[in-house]
Amino acid sequence: LANSRAVPPLQCGVGWATIVITLMVSTYFNVIIAYSLMFFFESLTMKALPWSLCGNWWNTENCLDYNNASIYESYMRYRSWERNHSAVDYEDVFSSFVNRTIRSPSEEYFNNRVLNISSGIDNMGGLVNHLVPCLFASWLITATCLIKGVKSSGKVVYFTAIFPYVLLTILLVRGVTLEGATTGIMYYVKPNFTRLVEPRVWSDAAFQVFFSLGPGWGGLITMGSYNRFNNNCLRDSYILPMIMELTSFFAGFVVFSVIGFMAHVTGKRIEEVVAEGPGLAFVTYPEVVSRMPMSQLWAALFFFMVLTVGVDSVFVMVETAITAAHDELKIKKKLKVKRIYILLGACCFMFVCGLAFITKGGMYLLHLVDQYCAFLTVVIICFIELISFAWIYGAERILSDFEFMIGKSLSPLWPVFWRFATTAVVVAIFFVSVFQYSAELKMGDDYRYPAWSIALGWCISCSSLVLIFIYMIWKLYDTPGETLQQKIRNCTQPTKRWGPANPTIRMEWEAYKNTAKYKQTLKQRLHKFYQGSPLQKYRERMSRTAV
Incomplete structure (x- = not known):
C-alpha cells in the first residue's frame, strides 16, 4: 500500500x-x-x-410496554381515532400519551x-x-x-x-x-x-x-x-x-x-x-x-x-x-x-x-x-488510484500485466472501462454525494449537531487526504530534477522495484515486457478485437445489402 x-x-x-x-x-x-x-x-x-418490559430502573414514564395489552390497546384505539377524525374525543383520557413522546422498552434499554x-x-x-x-x-x-x-x-x-x-x-x-x-x-x-x-x-x-x-x-x-x-x-x-x-x-x-x-x-x-x-x-x-x-x-x-x-x-x-x-x-x-x-x-x-x-x-x-x-474520502482515493493506474501508469500496461499473471488474453474493452466508464462513474458519485450533502447533521429525529461539531467532522474527513498532498510535496522535493516538470516526470514513472517480488517470475516478466504483445497500444488491441467480430460482420452485411 x-x-x-x-x-x-x-x-x-x-x-x-x-x-x-x-x-x-x-x-x-x-x-x-x-x-x-x-x-x-x-x-x-x-x-x-x-x-422486553418497562419497569426497570433505566425506564422512564414515556416507556410504553406493547406486551401490556390493556395499555397498548387503549393507546392504539386512540391513535386510530386520531387518524380518522378531525376532532379528538379521547383527549382527556389519553392526554398522557398525547403530551409526551412514546418510547419502546428496547429503545430505552439501548x-x-x-x-x-x-x-x-x-x-x-x-x-x-x-x-x-x-x-x-x-x-x-x-x-x-x-x-x-x-x-x-x-x-x-x-x-x-x-x-x-x-x-x-x-x-x-x-x-x-x-x-x-x-x-x-x-x-x-x-x-x-x-x-x-x-x-x-x-x-x-x-x-x-x-x-x-x-x-x-x-x-x-x-x-x-x-x-x-x-x-x-x-x-x-x-x-x-x-x-x-x-x-x-x-x-x-x-x-x-x-x-x-x-x-x-x-x-x-x-x-x-x-x-x-x-x-x-x-x-x-x-x-x-x-x-x-x-x-x-x-x-x-x-x-x-x-x-x-x-x-x-x-x-x-x-x-x-x-x-x-x-x-x-x-x-x-x-x-x-x-x-x-x-x-x-x-x-x-x-x-x-x-x-x-x-x-x-x-x-x-x-x-x-x-x-x-470514510465515504467521500474513499471516493477521492478511488479517483486518485484510477488516475494513477489507468492514465499515468497506463491501462494497456495493466491489461498486459494481468494477462501475464493469469496466462490468457483479455478483452481490450477493459482499458476502455477503466479509463472512461469507471472514472466517469466515480466522478459522478462524488458530485452527487457533495450536492446532496447537508450542512446540517442530525441523529434520529430530535438531535441536531452544533456547528462546531460539523467543522470537526470535516477536519476528520480531510485528515487522511492531507497525507496525500503532504507526501506529493515531499516526493517532488526529494526527487532529482532541474525543473518541476522533470521532477513530476520522474515521480510518475514506475520505480525499479516495481514488479513481481519472486526473482524467477520477475525475470519472466522482464522478458515479457519486450514482446510485441506487451507493447500493443489500446488502438491496436481494439482494431484486432474488431477484426472478425460480430459487429464487423454485421456492418459488412449491411454494406452489401445497401449496394
Whole structure:
C-alpha cells in the first residue's frame, strides 16, 4: 500500500491515507461489536430479555410496554381515532400519551442502559463502565485471531464467514412464519421507481457498494497480496461482487420479514418501523425477537451473527494496517515476534482511542465520525488510484500485466472501462454525494449537531487526504530534477522495484515486457478485437445489402 513498490511513486500518500481511514473505521467499528457482545451476553444470562418490559430502573414514564395489552390497546384505539377524525374525543383520557413522546422498552434499554446517553455531543460525560470490558473483549478477540496473521485469521474466517449464512437461514425460516411477514417482504421487493430521481438514493447505494466490496479501503490489496502470483483475479472480480450483493439481497428478506411482523404487532406502517443506523440492529430487531417464543434463543442467535459479521470486517481492516506497517518498516528478522509487537501496539492504541466512543456522549461522536470519516474520502482515493493506474501508469500496461499473471488474453474493452466508464462513474458519485450533502447533521429525529461539531467532522474527513498532498510535496522535493516538470516526470514513472517480488517470475516478466504483445497500444488491441467480430460482420452485411 504505502511502500516503495507503489506506482507511480508520487501517489504513495494514497496508501497512508487508506491506512488512516482503516484505523479510524476499525476503532469505532469495534465499539459496535462491543454493543453486540453486551446484548449477546445479556440474552444468555438474564432470565428475561431486559429490553422486553418497562419497569426497570433505566425506564422512564414515556416507556410504553406493547406486551401490556390493556395499555397498548387503549393507546392504539386512540391513535386510530386520531387518524380518522378531525376532532379528538379521547383527549382527556389519553392526554398522557398525547403530551409526551412514546418510547419502546428496547429503545430505552439501548439509550438509557447500554449507552447511558447524554444530552448531546457537547456533553460527553464519563465512561460507561459496563462497555469498557466489552470493548476490551472485542479487541482481545481481534488481536488473538490475528496474532499469526492470515495463518490464524484465515482459519477463523472459515467460521465467521460461513456461519452467518447458517444463522441468516435460520432467522429467515423463523421470520417468514410470523404474522405480517408477507407485508414486510412485499415492501422490500416492490420497487418504487420515483425514488430514483433522488440523489440521496444513489449516494446511499454507492456507499453500500464501497463499504461491502471494499474498493479504496486497502483490504482487497492486502488480502490479494497473500494469493499466488498467477491467481485468477479476473474470476475473483466476478465472483466476489456477486456473492456480496446476493448476500445483501438475502439478508434483506430476513430483516423485512421481522419488520413486517413488528408493523403488524404495533399497528404501524413499515416506514415507521424501519430505523437507520444502529437503531435497526439494537432497537428494532431486539424488540421484534422479544415478542417471539423462545425469545432469548433468537436474540442470542441474532447478536452472535452480528458479532461474527463485525469481527470478520475488523479482521480485514486491522490486517490491512498491520501488513502495511510491517512492509514499510522492512522488518525481516524475528518476523513473528516483531509482527506481534506491531499488532498488540495497534490494538492497544485503537482500544484507548475507542474509549471516547463509549462515554455518555460517545454515540454522538460515533455517528459524526461515521458520517464524515470514510465515504467521500474513499471516493477521492478511488479517483486518485484510477488516475494513477489507468492514465499515468497506463491501462494497456495493466491489461498486459494481468494477462501475464493469469496466462490468457483479455478483452481490450477493459482499458476502455477503466479509463472512461469507471472514472466517469466515480466522478459522478462524488458530485452527487457533495450536492446532496447537508450542512446540517442530525441523529434520529430530535438531535441536531452544533456547528462546531460539523467543522470537526470535516477536519476528520480531510485528515487522511492531507497525507496525500503532504507526501506529493515531499516526493517532488526529494526527487532529482532541474525543473518541476522533470521532477513530476520522474515521480510518475514506475520505480525499479516495481514488479513481481519472486526473482524467477520477475525475470519472466522482464522478458515479457519486450514482446510485441506487451507493447500493443489500446488502438491496436481494439482494431484486432474488431477484426472478425460480430459487429464487423454485421456492418459488412449491411454494406452489401445497401449496394
